Amino acid sequence: MRSLLYICILFSAVSCGRNLPDLRPGDLLFQAGKTSEMTGAITAATGKARQLNYSHVGIAVPAGGADSVLEATSDGGVRMTALADFLARAQRIEGRPAVVAMRLRDTTGVTAAVARAATFLGQPYDYSFRPDNGQLYCSELVWESYLAPDGSRLFPARPMNFRAADGTMPQFWVDLFAKLGEEIPEGIPGTNPNDMAHDPQLKEIARYY
Template sequence: MKQLLIYICMVMGTVSCTSRSPQLENGDLLFQAGKTSAMSDAIRAATGSERQLSYTHVGVLLSGNGADSVLEATSDGGVRMTTLQEFLEGSARIEGAPAVTVARLKDTAGLAASLQRARAHLGEPYDYSFRPDNGKMYCSELVWESYRRPTGERIFAARPMNFRNEDGTLPRYWTELFERLGEEIPEGVPGTNPNEIARDSALRTVGHFFR
């Protein structure tokens, strides 16, 4: 039996067979500590915390037809659909496992409509400006805009954005990015980030891929 299980895992892949893989449900949010990049480092410096894993990305789990996909807004593809395997491969590693946490709404009323709204953003470009209502999306903005209560009220709050390090300095990535865009850095403009959404009381953590 043990040999048979090993064979099945070799065929199906390590992600689906690892005992660390949490049970997923449609509409779960996948919070990811991304691999090192200039953007990930800048996000981590501005929104991270030494007290917990610092997330730099979030995606929406969509289940159906026997497969799991992740709807996400990325800087290299805008709002797109990614396989779960590809999403996990894009994560940093903790003892060899993807640094991804799975969270679920405590109250799922209105979830179907929220996912329909999220799907409607497929194909929109990435929002390098980090501003609302401009026809573009960054990762946590997609979640903020899509996830709503049956009344239409957004589940997650937007708060004044911070782009600065803990010492108050601006990472070079942000200054150079907004110089190229010809825009002011939207410091203090209402917005979202993966770390704040991950800590929101509307969610409960249901598992990790690294434990």
């Protein structure tokens, strides 16, 4: 009994006794990240009222029980992360990770998408949020990797918005782009986890909370 209690505590992030998702390679894991200046600025610009607002997305790469996530992060660029570490970075809903697993309704090109995503390992994080600059942010990694049969991007890019709902520009973006010596890329085509999570091509398969 004591050993079982220990295991429950150790794995509380995914809730002892709870059915975990049967992940397949290429499933997308949408995460509501813990509060930070960056996640706050992202959700201020892309979040919606009365719904879980995602600030990050990664690509599931399950292999022999040692599940991993291929992701682009601000502290490591494009890298492979243990699923447990990915879940640990999420906000908590009743003690569980605020992460939702989604799968393409048509999985025809998913294997090729995962292979394509792996070729980006080691690329730096795209603080500029601009396309085709040799750097990638989280949803940009997905956007670059998942292609339609004709070679076009599977997920649409839309004019980016960096402003909060009240029209103000979060100070985080002002300071970041001033440091980069660049204009804020307001209106330049791009992607974000919130929009991507609501794409009709995806279906929710499980929640970790």
